[in-house]
Amino acid sequence: MHHPGPPRFVATGDTVELAPRDPDPDPAATYEWRIVQAPVASTETLGDDPVEHFVPDAHGTYVVRLSAPDGEHDLTVRAFDEDRTPESATRTPDTGTSGSGGRSGSGFATTHRAGDSDADSRVSAGLGTGDVSGEGAGRPRLSLSASVEAGNVVVRADPEPNPRSDETRADLDVEFLLDDRDDLRWRDVGTEGLALVVPLEDLPERGRFHAVALGEHGYSVPAAIDISRREGQGDGESAVSERDDESPIEVTHPYHPPSWAEDSVIYEIYVRTFGDGEGGAFDEIADRLDYISALGVDVIWLTPVLQNDHAPHGYNVIDFFSIAEDLGTREDYERFVEAAHDHGIDVLFDLVCNHSARTHPYFKAAVSDPDSEYRDWYEWRTATEPETYFDWEHIANFDFTHLPVRRHLLDAVEEWAPLVDGFRCDMAWAVPNGFWREIHDELKERDPDFLLLDETIPYIADFQAGLFDEHFDSTTYAALRRVGRGDAPASDVLDAIEERGVAGFPEYAAFMLYAENHDETRYIVECGRQAAKAALGALFTLPGSPMVYAGQEFGQRGRRDDLAWEHADDDLRRHVERLAAARHDRPALGADASLERLDAEVRQGDADRVVAYRRSTDAGAVAVVLNFAEGPATVAVDVADGTDVVTGEDRATADAALTVDSVAVLPADE
Numbered sequence: 001m002h003h004p005g006p007p008r009f010v011a012t013g014d015t016v017e018l019a020p021r022d023p024d025p026d027p028a029a030t031y032e033w034r035i036v037q038a039p040v041a042s043t044e045t046l047g048d049d050p051v052e053h054f055v056p057d058a059h060g061t062y063v064v065r066l067s068a069p070d071g072e073h074d075l076t077v078r079a080f081d082e083d084r085t086p087e088s089a090t091r092t093p094d095t096g097t098s099g100s101g102g103r104s105g106s107g108f109a110t111t112h113r114a115g116d117s118d119a120d121s122r123v124s125a126g127l128g129t130g131d132v133s134g135e136g137a138g139r140p141r142l143s144l145s146a147s148v149e150a151g152n153v154v155v156r157a158d159p160e161p162n163p164r165s166d167e168t169r170a171d172l173d174v175e176f177l178l179d180d181r182d183d184l185r186w187r188d189v190g191t192e193g194l195a196l197v198v199p200l201e202d203l204p205e206r207g208r209f210h211a212v213a214l215g216e217h218g219y220s221v222p223a224a225i226d227i228s229r230r231e232g233q234g235d236g237e238s239a240v241s242e243r244d245d246e247s248p249i250e251v252t253h254p255y256h257p258p259s260w261a262e263d264s265v266i267y268e269i270y271v272r273t274f275g276d277g278e279g280g281a282f283d284e285i286a287d288r289l290d291y292i293s294a295l296g297v298d299v300i301w302l303t304p305v306l307q308n309d310h311a312p313h314g315y316n317v318i319d320f321f322s323i324a325e326d327l328g329t330r331e332d333y334e335r336f337v338e339a340a341h342d343h344g345i346d347v348l349f350d351l352v353c354n355h356s357a358r359t360h361p362y363f364k365a366a367v368s369d370p371d372s373e374y375r376d377w378y379e380w381r382t383a384t385e386p387e388t389y390f391d392w393e394h395i396a397n398f399d400f401t402h403l404p405v406r407r408h409l410l411d412a413v414e415e416w417a418p419l420v421d422g423f424r425c426d427m428a429w430a431v432p433n434g435f436w437r438e439i440h441d442e443l444k445e446r447d448p449d450f451l452l453l454d455e456t457i458p459y460i461a462d463f464q465a466g467l468f469d470e471h472f473d474s475t476t477y478a479a480l481r482r483v484g485r486g487d488a489p490a491s492d493v494l495d496a497i498e499e500r501g502v503a504g505f506p507e508y509a510a511f512m513l514y515a516e517n518h519d520e521t522r523y524i525v526e527c528g529r530q531a532a533k534a535a536l537g538a539l540f541t542l543p544g545s546p547m548v549y550a551g552q553e554f555g556q557r558g559r560r561d562d563l564a565w566e567h568a569d570d571d572l573r574r575h576v577e578r579l580a581a582a583r584h585d586r587p588a589l590g591a592d593a594s595l596e597r598l599d600a601e602v603r604q605g606d607a608d609r610v611v612a613y614r615r616s617t618d619a620g621a622v623a624v625v626l627n628f629a630e631g632p633a634t635v636a637v638d639v640a641d642g643t644d645v646v647t648g649e650d651r652a653t654a655d656a657a658l659t660v661d662s663v664a665v666l667p668a669d670e
Contacts, residue, residue, distance in 0.1 A: 002031070002068035005437055006466060007076040007177040009212045009222050011085040012059060016077055017434040018052040020068050022410065022442075023403040029069045031403075036074070037063035051401040063180075074180045086139040086218030086504060138162025139461070139504035140172050142213040144225040146251045153203050153249060155225060156195040159213035163501045172213050179208035200248060205229050208254075221504055222465040226252045254441075257469035257510035258449040261422070262591035264298035264346070265540075265580050266547040270518045271302045271327060272312045273562045274550055280328040282336035293343045295553060295573070296580025299545075300340055301348040301424050301453075303518060305333060309357040309394065312560065313518065314350075315426060316357035316394050320412040337419055346421035348453065353409050354430040355388070355395040363396050376402045389430060400432045413439055422451025428468065429456040436467040453512060461504035473511040473544055475499050480515050480535045483609075483628050484527030490611035490628055493538055494597055510591065513544035516552055518560055525557050527628075530662055533575055534628045537646075537663025540579035541589055541615065541624045548576060575662075578646045582665055586645060588615045588622045589665070598623055598637055603657055605633030610660070612637045614668055623668040627660045634659055639666040 002020040010016055020031045031050040038044065039060030046052050046064070056062055056079035066073045141160045146153060159172040174194050178184055183204040190197040196209060206228045213220040228250045275284025285302075292300065304314035307322040314324060323330045337347050356363055366374040367384055379387035379397045386396035398405045417423070428436065436452075443450045454468035463471060479496035482488035500509065515523045515535040524532040532555075539546035550556075553576040554568035583589045593615040600612035609629035615622050622645065627633040634657050642652025645665045651658040658664060 002070055003073040003181055004075045006179055007210055009078050011080050012056050012082045016054045017432050018054050019434050021438045023407050024069055025407055032067045034065055036065045050403050076177055076180055084218055137217050138164045138502055139218050140213040140215040140220045141506045142220040142223045143506055144223045146225055146227055151200050153198045153200055154195050155209050157211055167215050172215050174211055174213055176211045182207050221461050221506055224255050226254050255466050256508045258451055261451045262510050264545050265296050266299045266301055266545055267292055267297040268301045268517055268549045270560055280332055282328045282332040286336045286339040289339055289343045295577055299346045304350045309359040315352055317352050318357045318360045321415055348422045348424045349416050349420040351423040352426045354427045355397050358394055358396050377405050400435055417443055424453045426455055428454035440466055464505055464509045470510040470512055473513050477514055484531035484535055489608040497542055511544040512547050513539045514547040516549050522557050522559055524555055530630050531628045533662035534626045537626050540583045543595055582646045587617050587619045593617045601636040603634045605629055621668040623666045625660045625664045627662055632659055632661045640669050641667040
């Protein structure tokens with residue numbers, strides 16, 4: 001099916017990439033776009049290319065239609081005034097640009113699409129009472145839920161102001177769109193406060209609902225909810241739960257991360273430097289799976305394993321369908337994945353989509369012959385020089401307006417996804433959003449638990465809206481570096497966590513926490529051993545999936561050198577093992593636990609190098625104290641017990657304080 005996917009929310013002036021999904025490999029296949037509904041003030045037109053870049057020029061609702069080999073498909077685009085462009089540096093439409101401005105409205109609105117008798121009407125109701133003229137800033141946030149009540153499916157919106165905004169929930173609007181792919185029309189939908197109401201008898205086999213919250217400072221990251229009829233169930237009233245076998249519907253949240261990933265400990269392996277050179281790379285890693293499992297690792301991320309131009313990192317791919325010969329065979333790789341699974345460890349495949357190596361046969365043909373069929377596969381700066389990023393002279397950027405490029409990469413995704421548990425998506429910011437959205441939807445249809453982790457620095461809040469499940473938390477990484485060097489107070493770490501909400505990420509967004517990786521100087525080299533232990537404490541006790549870069553656990557100093565197993569710091573390794581065990585054993589350290597700052601009196605030590613916080617769930621709470629200074633600190637903080645749950649040691653002093661070397665995790669139940 002070539003349908004271009006879910007409806008889009010944008011601001012006027014934003015660019016929307018229009019591309020058919022699952023493009024036909026037949027070069028004779030044709031695709032044409034046209035605008036079939038637009039605001040009266042719009043003069044926008046579309047060209048005749050299979051991939052178009054549509055720029056809404058007026059406030060209102062557009063419907064664009066794709067004529068494809070399998071029929072016609074409509075896509076709704078809701079364009080808000082330019083002054084609704086979200087005030088966020090971590091927002092991107094399909095072009096990756098951002099903007100600012102804002103104004104507030106009131107109430108709740110549904111948007112109707114082509115084919116409805118009341119296609120241009122809007123229904124207003126709800127909580128809004130008028131304009132707000134506050135000084136606060138930031139995108140609102142939104143979550144959706146659904147239930148069956150008195151024979152109706154009720155989809156509820158829960159808007160939330162930005163943490164730094166002076167708006168209230170009552171100041172926020174909510175706007176819904178139905179999914180053009182579903183057999184549901186607005187005439188079948190009613191409203192109830194900030195909710196849509198659909199009689200259960202009118203719900204098609206599948207109904208997808210999309211929404212944003214609107215405030216003075218822009219609109220939220222879009223939210224979505226997917227509701228399907230369940231076979232053999234009646235139309236009775238039931239609370240909706242994925243575990244409720246009596247419910248007549250099944251509800252999924254396609255933009256939420258898979259639950260298994262949020263509390264996983266990730267271990268990155270720079271694949272060519274992990275072993276000792278005595279065997280094939282995959283077998284060497286498999287031989288150390290007992291060691292990796294003992295660390296408390298749940299997920300292994302291997303740097304690229306595909307055939308490349310022999311650069312050690314492997315990101316210059318020359319064959320997207322073959323395992324690199326210097327690493328082993330496909331059978332070796334599959335045997336490693338199976339062995340990891342036998343140890344209860346999932347595997348992430350490092351997916352490169354932005355570019356190929358310049359030694360890729362397609363690029364070599366394109367650069368040597370202007371008439372080559374592969375000339376259109378790449379973006380060109382000059383007749384012989386491809387577009388690329390930074391000073392990366394060994395790669396060439398793909399041109400995603402050329403359908404064979406998309407077909408080729410989608411085929412590669414199909415090749416490797418069945419073998420692994422997720423993709424770490426390289427240079428996610430450099431690939432069109434629509435392409436990632438297609439990959440996301442295709443993979444989730446087959447396996448909702450497949451993980452998509454994006455490498456985007458800085459992170460982008462809109463990437464939570466059906467592109468990726470989890471994000472590199474580069475903001476907390478940078479804070480850990482500043483704190484570790486002594487350039488910022490330890491409280492900056494908590495400021496960084498709070499930035500997620502300020503940037504507009506919804507509450508359900510997931511993040512990977514890291515202090516180093518293969519692109520960065522080792523933390524211990526830049527910040528010292530004591531700060532490195534505290535930083536590891538932060539990774540395992542703050543909200544997010546902790547990531548350890550192979551060698552970090554034993555004090556490796558070379559960023560991409562062969563791992564110095566013979567010089568391992570066993571005390572540091574035990575520190576990681578204990579932190580991972582505490583993370584796994586304590587729900588209060590998990591993804592669902594709340595986070596709040598704690599007042600801490602530093603009686604001895606450097607107060608700027610100490611930070612304390614509380615993590616809690618209904619099942620219990622812990623207090624965490626981090627000390628990034630060289631010497632121990634004596635800290636008075638409210639805890640229930642002075643026994644460190646990481647080490648089992650009693651941290652209490654005679655004067656009701658605690659001794660903290662680098663990290664202490666204490667029971668803090670009410």
